[in-house]
Amino acid sequence: MTQIAEIIVDVPTMQTNTPYSYSIPPALTGSVRPGMRVVVPFGNGSRKVQGFVWQLAEQTDFSRPLKAIDTVMDLQPVLNQELLALADHMAVTTYAFKITCLLTMLPNALKATYEKWVMPTDTLEESIRKKLFGHADRLLLDDSKLPEEQLKSLLKLASGGKVTVSYAVRDRGNVKTITMIEPAMAADKLQAAKATLRSTAKKQAVLLDYFITHPEPIAQRELEKALAVSSTIIKTAEKNGWLVKKAVEVYRDPLATAVTPTRALTLNEAQQTAVSALKTATNDHKAATYLLEGVTGSGKTEVYLQAIDNALQNGQSALMLVPEISLTPQIVGRVRGRFGQRVAVLHSGLSAGERYDEWRRIERGEATVVVGARSAIFAPLENIGIIIIDEEHEATYKQEDNPRYHARDIAIWRGRYHHCPVVLGSATPSLESRARAQKGVYQQLLLPHRINASALPKVTVVDMTQELQNHAESNFSTALLSALKQRMAKGEQSILMLNRRGYSSFVMCRDCGFVLKCPNCDISLTLHMDTKTMKCHYCGHEEPIPNVCPQCHSRKIRYYGTGTQKVETELKEVLPDAQVIRMDVDTTRRKGAHERLLNKFGRQEADILLGTQMIAKGLDFPNVTLVGVLNADTGLGLPDFRASERTFDLLTQVSGRAGRADKPGQVFIQTYNPDHYAIQLAKDQNYERFFLTEMQMRHRGHYPPYYYSVKLTASSGDERQAAEAMIKIVRQIKKTLSPAAIMLGPTPGAVARVNNRYYYQLVIKYKQEPALDQALFEILTEYQSTGRMGLQIAIDRNPMSFM
Ligand SMILES: Nc1ncnc2c1ncn2[C@@H]1O[C@H](COP(=O)(O)OP(=O)(O)OP(=O)(O)O)[C@@H](O)[C@H]1O
Ligand SMILES: [Zn+2]
Numbered sequence: 001m002t003q004i005a006e007i008i009v010d011v012p013t014m015q016t017n018t019p020y021s022y023s024i025p026p027a028l029t030g031s032v033r034p035g036m037r038v039v040v041p042f043g044n045g046s047r048k049v050q051g052f053v054w055q056l057a058e059q060t061d062f063s064r065p066l067k068a069i070d071t072v073m074d075l076q077p078v079l080n081q082e083l084l085a086l087a088d089h090m091a092v093t094t095y096a097f098k099i100t101c102l103l104t105m106l107p108n109a110l111k112a113t114y115e116k117w118v119m120p121t122d123t124l125e126e127s128i129r130k131k132l133f134g135h136a137d138r139l140l141l142d143d144s145k146l147p148e149e150q151l152k153s154l155l156k157l158a159s160g161g162k163v164t165v166s167y168a169v170r171d172r173g174n175v176k177t178i179t180m181i182e183p184a185m186a187a188d189k190l191q192a193a194k195a196t197l198r199s200t201a202k203k204q205a206v207l208l209d210y211f212i213t214h215p216e217p218i219a220q221r222e223l224e225k226a227l228a229v230s231s232t233i234i235k236t237a238e239k240n241g242w243l244v245k246k247a248v249e250v251y252r253d254p255l256a257t258a259v260t261p262t263r264a265l266t267l268n269e270a271q272q273t274a275v276s277a278l279k280t281a282t283n284d285h286k287a288a289t290y291l292l293e294g295v296t297g298s299g300k301t302e303v304y305l306q307a308i309d310n311a312l313q314n315g316q317s318a319l320m321l322v323p324e325i326s327l328t329p330q331i332v333g334r335v336r337g338r339f340g341q342r343v344a345v346l347h348s349g350l351s352a353g354e355r356y357d358e359w360r361r362i363e364r365g366e367a368t369v370v371v372g373a374r375s376a377i378f379a380p381l382e383n384i385g386i387i388i389i390d391e392e393h394e395a396t397y398k399q400e401d402n403p404r405y406h407a408r409d410i411a412i413w414r415g416r417y418h419h420c421p422v423v424l425g426s427a428t429p430s431l432e433s434r435a436r437a438q439k440g441v442y443q444q445l446l447l448p449h450r451i452n453a454s455a456l457p458k459v460t461v462v463d464m465t466q467e468l469q470n471h472a473e474s475n476f477s478t479a480l481l482s483a484l485k486q487r488m489a490k491g492e493q494s495i496l497m498l499n500r501r502g503y504s505s506f507v508m509c510r511d512c513g514f515v516l517k518c519p520n521c522d523i524s525l526t527l528h529m530d531t532k533t534m535k536c537h538y539c540g541h542e543e544p545i546p547n548v549c550p551q552c553h554s555r556k557i558r559y560y561g562t563g564t565q566k567v568e569t570e571l572k573e574v575l576p577d578a579q580v581i582r583m584d585v586d587t588t589r590r591k592g593a594h595e596r597l598l599n600k601f602g603r604q605e606a607d608i609l610l611g612t613q614m615i616a617k618g619l620d621f622p623n624v625t626l627v628g629v630l631n632a633d634t635g636l637g638l639p640d641f642r643a644s645e646r647t648f649d650l651l652t653q654v655s656g657r658a659g660r661a662d663k664p665g666q667v668f669i670q671t672y673n674p675d676h677y678a679i680q681l682a683k684d685q686n687y688e689r690f691f692l693t694e695m696q697m698r699h700r701g702h703y704p705p706y707y708y709s710v711k712l713t714a715s716s717g718d719e720r721q722a723a724e725a726m727i728k729i730v731r732q733i734k735k736t737l738s739p740a741a742i743m744l745g746p747t748p749g750a751v752a753r754v755n756n757r758y759y760y761q762l763v764i765k766y767k768q769e770p771a772l773d774q775a776l777f778e779i780l781t782e783y784q785s786t787g788r789m790g791l792q793i794a795i796d797r798n799p800m801s802f803m
């Protein structure tokens with residue numbers, strides 16, 4: 001029997017979940033294994049594509065000769081059996097192709113890119129060959145870099161068969177190595193070698209002397225510096241067989257900053273109960289999901305750490321997800337403080353190389369605790385003892401692109417695979433999770449009180465419509481301003497949050513009402529003072545700030561809306577002595593800026609931390625006793641069924657930053673909707689009441705979690721094409737749905753045009769539709785090749801919003 005390999009190939013526009021069969025050439029027999037990447041020929045031409053070995057099989061069909069695998073890209077599988085099985089599951093549940101799922105699991109450094117090479121054929125005239133190729137036997141056809149003229153003539157030659165184009169897979173994964181030097185022989189032999197040196201070979205003598213007394217390996221760089229010898233000198237010694245060079249893999253250290261080691265704290269009763277439940281589940285290999293619901297500052301992190309510690313003591317590994325690491329350096333610091341070198345950190349702020357190194361440490365079992373943002377859920381850990389998702393309600397756990405997975409679902413799948421518990425932690429659990437706990441699908445663990453019996457902060461809602469009547473337009477109510485002054489007098493710190501969701505600073509003409517919009521998208525441009533430009537947050541378009549109205553040429557063109565910069569300016573006027581740290585996209589663009597600003601605030605080098613949503617979560621500063629929310633409402637107005645939930649979560653989270661240690665905390669929420677239930681219940685920090693109220697609203701509106709949902713989006717540069725595709729899909733889907741299903745649409749997307757593409761969407765709400773999955777998968781397959789004509793169909797199961 002002959003063994004063949006079944007391979008999932010990466011051919012955009014021709015994706016399929018069915019593997020292709022390839023023969024294994026004799027040279028590779030025995031070394032091809034599932035989970036390895038290979039290069040295979042595809043189609044008729046010289047096209048080479050990347051593929052993943054899905055499984056090995058016995059050849060049964062001999063009717064057609066099989067193409068052979070070209071080469072293997074890996075010496076070891078890059079995906080293990082578990083992750084291959086997970087890709088299978090993901091493909092079905094997220095309506096994505098297996099290849100997309102497989103690629104998603106790999107660190108970027110292992111995502112191959114394709115290179116196009118042009119080579120002359122025999123029929124190419126020598127003079128042209130010389131002109132185009134010079135001494136090279138082939139040219140890299142990098143479309144973006146070649147001058148158009150040259151590209152054109154190459155294409156012409158290609159169609160005449162005078163040059164051929166071949167595709168090559170380029171692997172970007174690279175291991176960082178340094179060159180180490182060590183003696184190739186014992187000291188007495190080196191001594192003997194030294195005796196043979198000519199008297200002029202002084203440097204050689206120095207080099208040998210060094211190794212006679214220091215037989216241990218040393219980095220070449222260091223050696224050159226220490227002895228002032230050049231690489232040629234070392235090379236000569238190597239040639240003579242006295243020294244050897246070795247490439248040693250080193251890891252790029254993404255977290256060079258030191259952390260303070262911490263030890264386990266003595267748990268309070270509620271923490272103790274939670275930790276023992278989790279320990280028992282880990283020790284008994286129980287694949288259960290726990291909802292750890294703990295008010296802000298109740299010590300959830302300590303529960304995670306001790307549960308992780310238990311898994312490590314069992315010789316198991318642990319996985320912990322946090323919403324976005326660059327935003328929560330404090331949490332990462334705590335995990336590293338407890339587990340030191342055993343911790344690997346994965347997040348988008350790392351360079352591809354750094355991420356790859358962390359990934360390799362995990363793969364080799366050198367790191368057994370992984371902390372990371374969403375995609376860290378695919379960390380190649382073995383023998384997992386516990387999986388934790390902190391702030392489980394956060395929208396960032398859902399990926400917005402293909403494959404549109406939710407990290408929570410993947411966590412639960414992996415928990416089952418490893419027979420280990422999954423912990424979902426939050427002060428404000430998502431309605432979905434809380435409803436499941438209610439039904440007993442998840443086990444609820446409660447931390448109802450703050451540590452050391454500190455009280456939750458006292459929250460005051462400030463009606464800004466009243467404020468406006470009392471004094472001139474200001475971002476600060478009288479109450480908030482006087483509270484800020486008090487803190488400064490007492491040497492305590494404050495956090496001010498400007499809610500930016502659904503809100504931006506824009507430019508409008510006072511005479512004709514003209515608003516500057518993006519030429520590519522149906523959205524107004526946002527003012528950025530740091531770069532002095534108007535920017536589109538959807539497509540990145542940028543243009544100068546106008547000083548006359550482009551429509552009526554009036555000079556009365558003005559800024560509207562409040563940006564953090566504007567608030568900062570006002571803050572300096574009303575509190576000239578205050579030291580303010582501003583944290584927003586503009587001040588945190590540089591790598592590590594986030595951490596630097598937070599550390600500065602932690603060292604109490606500023607009175608006020610002013611920022612956007614990015615300062616709402618996870619911060620634990622004992623000296624912060626005041627939190628002010630400048631505008632609570634901006635998210636409430638969005639036509640999104642989660643608008644209230646998001647607002648409640650945000651206000652509760654940010655309020656929770658105040659009074660976490662011994663000093664009591666105070667919060668002011670400024671709003672134009674003081675009576676809205678999300679604001680009133682956030683004021684009382686009453687998650688339970690909010691849950692009940694919001695569940696009723698969802699029930700009435702037929703929204704999740706009472707209904708499942710799927711959002712289909714058609715997009716195209718041609719508006720009619722997008723609309724027509726959507727109408728056709730609606731007709732198709734309708735046939736498979738039961739009368740109980742609810743369809744919203746087709747309608748234009750909330751932003752109907754983005755980057756010159758038009759969006760049409762359809763939302764289906766349903767409880768049970770056995771035929772739906774199949775129908776959607778057929779749509780996915782049918783429309784994948786229309787991408788070439790500019791039409792794209794996206795399918796999102798349980799989308800975070802219907803907008
Ligand atoms: N058992 C304990 N004894 C003493 N201090 C503790 C204990 N558990 C936690 N703490 C401290 O209490 C503070 C709050 O804990 P932690 O930040 O873990 O709360 P949290 O529930 O994660 O809060 P949030 O959801 O608001 O981020 C921290 O400074 C932590 O070190
Ligand atoms: Zn745009």
Ligand SMILES: [Zn+2]
Nearest residue numbers: 509512549552
């Ligand atoms: Zn105008």
